[in-house]
Amino acid sequence: MPDIPGIDVKRVESDIYKIAEFGAVEGERGVYRQGFTEADWQARQWLLGYFKEHGLDAHIDGAGNVCGRYGPADQPAVIIASHLDSVPAGGIFDGTLGIVAGLECIRVIKEAGLKLNAPIELIATSEEEGRFGGMLGAQALTGKLTLDWLEQARDPKGERLTEAMAKCDLNYHDALTVFRAPDSVKAFIELHIEQGPVLEAVDKCIGVVEGISGVYKWLVKLKGKADHAGTAPMDLRSDAFMGLADFAHEIKRLIAENGTDKTRLTIGYVKLKPGYAHTVPGEVEFTIVGRDMSEEVMKDLADSSRKALSAIARSHGLMFEYEQMSWLAPKAMSNEIMAVVEEQTKKLGYSYQLMPSGAGHDAQFFADITPAGMIFIPSVNGVSHAPDEWTHWPDVEKGCNVLLHSVLALTGVED
């Protein structure tokens, strides 16, 4: 393979700030570029032109994905993708980085006169963040969408997906026509910020993603008896909150006994009834969100949580019920892509860490049609989905170089 120049992080920085202007709101911090909003659509049209300026064969598909192709025709493509949409008041790196990094790779490849054996397809996917459920563009490209789902999806304010797409001159029926035949794709790779504190904590620069954690969500109710907080002695109460507190206290044990270092169990939502200072809580509703890289471990966590809750409920005189709101199995990344990323990272002399992705990503859908992998770089303080999301430029540079070298290893280059 010929010598490969390093990427130019100044150009990456400039592109990130350019895209950050789409969805900047006067007087607000952070980016507001939710999927299929005006800001999102303006950014996509600008990006389409920018892809073309860079010599890509580009179009916006029926699901709103901005797709640009570079390299030899009639060959399965290596897809470099990330999303262009943001959460409300999101950061400037989340998603955008992966697109800009892909474009920089193509710039370097062109400038170095490298001849690829397989084409690169750069895709800015649509509605990844979840205004209408999330990863819409990726689901469209991997054949997961249904007409029924498209027609019933609404955002939290009640706006229909079909109407939001129509405002972007998209006919939602076309979203069902963009799926890629697996034999048209060679590989999928995405560079993304970690959105968590692990790489910073272990002082490593590159995260080689092993897979996307599986995740389940329970809505749990414990029902006891609301009592006067003065007249009800401690031992005659059925205090629903104390049941929840006992369960929360068991989480450490549940993970130690059933989980792994990749396990997460989170109680993020709690509602007491009646919720008055002077009344013993008669009822509590709360969520448990569990994650792990192994579905077997997820099942063990769920089973042991259920047992713990049953026993705690009995001991407090509470009624226990729960509803499983969702269960998504973990999705392993391709060993082939992981090996390529690991090898190129080593060659570049960067430190790295194998790690799961606790958050969901488009890669979990692409993994069904092609070998898929992801590269993480550190998030300062682990912050993301917030205006103060940040990644240091030297880390961005290293991440882009790993992407470039990995992509070239996947496409192959004419000597």
Next chain:
Amino acid sequence: MPDIPGIDVKRVESDIYKIAEFGAVEGERGVYRQGFTEADWQARQWLLGYFKEHGLDAHIDGAGNVCGRYGPADQPAVIIASHLDSVPAGGIFDGTLGIVAGLECIRVIKEAGLKLNAPIELIATSEEEGRFGGMLGAQALTGKLTLDWLEQARDPKGERLTEAMAKCDLNYHDALTVFRAPDSVKAFIELHIEQGPVLEAVDKCIGVVEGISGVYKWLVKLKGKADHAGTAPMDLRSDAFMGLADFAHEIKRLIAENGTDKTRLTIGYVKLKPGYAHTVPGEVEFTIVGRDMSEEVMKDLADSSRKALSAIARSHGLMFEYEQMSWLAPKAMSNEIMAVVEEQTKKLGYSYQLMPSGAGHDAQFFADITPAGMIFIPSVNGVSHAPDEWTHWPDVEKGCNVLLHSVLALTGVED
């Protein structure tokens, strides 16, 4: 002392149902007779007439208390009191029972031709339940009210106390003139439902109240860091809710080490921020309400809670702050009155239990000007402040008989 006939529980039952009509709302369960509402005022005027029908020297004072006197003039009186107002959707016994029981005592005394050495004053106090803060009538009678407080008090909907009183033809300035000189009062006694589960649990019929528990209320904040519930490993979180759960888990130990069997520690209000299932809670706000019969114990509970919270906050990387919203010292009931009630209960052959009152009562103010005591009778399932509040009539009968005999022991009867 001459023979004393038993009270007639049928008349008590009839009076309770009669008063329950004031504040009954079409299509709703429970009594709506909040202080200084139209229903409350109609009930007071009816009660004034009813007192007079029974030969009491009766009037409504400047604080809205309905006062009726029976027995020799110019002597310090034994006050039998309870409140006529209710919480919204309250029960038919809370407060009303004590007034009706007092009236039945006077009926029996008259019918038996007993000559009292000291007069009885029967008082239906106003605004005990707290529409404007609570125990207004009792505070007026014991000299605790101030002009400033009267002028600033509002109900939760924002209506001024002064306006609500004006609608009842009361000039609020007159509430400052009704206080009783301590030498005009011989004793204070009140029969009330327990509003808790203790008497039922120990299978005793009469509660001899030792005092009103002291109570403090803290508003506590634990501040950590909101994180993505997928990307933040368990050991890198500052999860505010897990701090609260650890503290709740310590409550049993805190009471075992610092409290008594009369201690209550309650977490009744909890608010997580941001409160999303998929986000590690960065902040939690919650209340701690502590009660005991000893102020020393209350201080120990507060100190040990503060230490526990500080240590837990440190171990989770949280910031801990709290505000003490209120601190009311316990108020002991008079040993003299307790001895009288205990003795008469024994003579009547009823089972009894010494116990604190976890809820506040008018007696805590009367205790400052005269020997004060209370008699409790069981609440079915401990329920009160709810439409399904209930006390069995045989228990009502026993409670009324204990009141009658105790009052006669306090007034003295001519042989």
